[in-house]
Amino acid sequence: xxxxxxxxxxxxxxxxxxxxxxxxxxxxxxxxxxxxxxxxxxxxxxxxxxxxxxxxxxxxxxxxxxxxxxxxxxxxxxxxxxxxxxxxxxxxxxxxxxxxxxxxxxxxxxxxxxxxxxxxxxxxxxxxxxxxxxxxxxxxxxxxxxxxxxxxxxxxxxxxxxxxxx
Numbered sequence: 001x002x003x004x005x006x007x008x009x010x011x012x013x014x015x016x017x018x019x020x021x022x023x024x025x026x027x028x029x030x031x032x033x034x035x036x037x038x039x040x041x042x043x044x045x046x047x048x049x050x051x052x053x054x055x056x057x058x059x060x061x062x063x064x065x066x067x068x069x070x071x072x073x074x075x076x077x078x079x080x081x082x083x084x085x086x087x088x089x090x091x092x093x094x095x096x097x098x099x100x101x102x103x104x105x106x107x108x109x110x111x112x113x114x115x116x117x118x119x120x121x122x123x124x125x126x127x128x129x130x131x132x133x134x135x136x137x138x139x140x141x142x143x144x145x146x147x148x149x150x151x152x153x154x155x156x157x158x159x160x161x162x163x164x165x166x
Contacts, residue, residue: 020091039077046070068130
């Protein structure tokens with residue numbers, strides 16, 4: 001999926017969103033503040049596990065998996081905050097862009113606490129690397145990769161906390 005197109009073409013984004021709604025992969029669940037908090041706590045829990053294991057590069061593949069799921073639970077917290085649930089990782093990304101970003105047409109709504117194209121790209125890249133870490137036998141991740149992702153995921157979780165409070 002081309003992330004840039006979803007940010008540029010509102011119709012494409014709406015079509016993808018409607019597809020996931022029709023398929024039942026995004027569903028309205030109403031207010032559930034406890035679930036918002038639970039997803040955010042799970043994101044932080046995953047980061048604690050990551051921190052406890054960061055010094056053992058023998059397990060960088062599992063650190064990638066942990067970082068992805070920390071990020072994903074932050075995304076789920078944002079989805080639930082809007083009264084929805086998601087059963088699909090791509091659907092979650094589409095929901096995030098639709099409900100938390102300023103699209104080209106909405107540029108006058110510039111707000112520092114919005115999901116930017118870079119956040120969506122982090123999600124897709126880390127998702128791809130998580131897949132490699134889980135299923136490829138030769139996936140190698142350097143300490144540099146790990147530290148780069150670590151800061152970006154921490155920043156995203158912080159942004160999530162701020163978005164949830166607004």
